Amino acid sequence: MQDSPLEDRTVVVTGAARGVGAALARELARRGARLALIGHELGALESLAASLPTPALAVGADVTDGDALERAAVLVRSRLGPPSVVVANAGIAQGGPFALTDMASWRRVIDVNITGSALTASAFLPDLVRTSGYHLQIASLASIAAAPLMSAYCASKAGVEAFAHALRAEVAHQGVAVGIAYLNWTDTDMIRDADRHAVLRELRARMPPPVRSVLPPELVATRLARAVERRRTAVYVPAPLRLVQATRAALPAVIMRRSRRALPRLEAAGQLTPTGLLGAGGLADDVEARRRDLPDGG
Template sequence: MRSRSSPLAGRTVAVTGAARGLGAALSHEISRRGARVALLGHEKAALETVAESLPGPALAVEVDVTDLVALVAAAHTVRARLGRPSAVVANAGISEGGPFLASDPAAWRRVIDVNLTGSAHTARAFLPDLFDTAGYFLQIASLASIGAVPLMSSYCASKAGAEAFAHALRTEVAHRGVAVGIAYLNWTDTDMIRDADQYAALRELRAHMPPPVRRVHDVETVAARLVRGLERRRTAVYAPAWLRLTQPVRAALPPVVLRVSRRRLPRMEAAQPIEYTGPLGAGGLADQVASRRNA
């Protein structure tokens, strides 16, 4: 059932990383509210499958967010086929896990390229449209933007960078009528998180977090909350809502994480070697294939 009372009704919204997981769930929620949805990302067939399942007009555009020339061309295609976007969701993201020194330097850098540079490229490609529509740019961040944890150095660095980028961008474009929001997410039930749980160290990492933090949240519920924030052009959106409580105490988080890590990591290493995971989830593998093909 579509919602015709939504501010998104009749508008165009672009979502990156839309082939699966949160991006697909966001696309469904946005379409249900009467918007035209442009789905961007790897895997044209998967994007088209999601597009065909939406209740409203949709367009699947295969593009790598780290390729600015291709992304600018994709923005032109969206503009020509669906109209200028009134909102853009920079959702595309990948991850890897394991000890920093065990990581593949190229794979580590790729996480930064996709999660941070890809978000900046997305803004660069679509800002002319958002200036024209007085639109809204939503950066998907993470609890990792607020509090870094061991064994996820590339992901934490990329999400902290994406948060800082969004804060800076907001100050530059506010006078042009464009709003910039940041979505802070906890563990969400996507294939990336399910794959991470297959590795003992990452599974233990989450298991020893406080109960509210270690809970994995349903992707449809998270998407619905984010789209409500999108409708209201929120500066910050938290899923779940309690994550907002971490902001006032974020300076205290690194010493707490350090203390816990000093106690837990030696025990984990004594039990078995901590593995390097490589790209996590089907999205990570799809990005690996695409980046190798485009190299």
């Protein structure tokens, strides 16, 4: 792609092993960016890096490990140069009734999605100040409208939205821009796994048509890449999510009324069960967590 402001710029993407992160990495490389791909699935990141048309670096790091992210930042600077853009994309999800949820899993969603985003910003903020760069926080429809049976995910995405607003106000005078990407259902391993569970499949099916459709990750990546090029404060994918933002104050009451009707039926059918961490990314995170719990770290 000609004349992109991203050409020859270094861009960091966390959670790039698959889904939106991988699609965004490909789209940014197509626009001439050098990519630093960060996550704990090093093999998948290395395969993606090797397939990109521009210089790319795969770095194995858990986003909840601040020391690992600091080391990653040093490596990225030395190999690719200081980043002009950081995309905090890494995230996991689980579903099911809060009362039946394994709290260690619930806390892990919070830790990856909120703490991981903050640690990512912390590790690379000196670079963004140096380059007058742009930080894009990947959020969700769940940041705007909290749904039943997704308490950890909704809490985490509301948290990253608030974090991004606060960070934007702190760093604007330093020339750093901060954007929030509000994404809806995207055709990723996480969403395909969610659709295997009747309760989450029905949750999506009961949404209004504009926001229940599942979008291809390539389309989402194109919209995100444009937002990065233009240093957008907010990007909504699909665009009608902007209308949901405008009505968010009324949403809790609407969601509660619908839940009161739907949940008793689902409970009677035995469909209100915990899902565990969703998708291949959730499985990989669970494997990584088990490795970390071993006495010698694996």
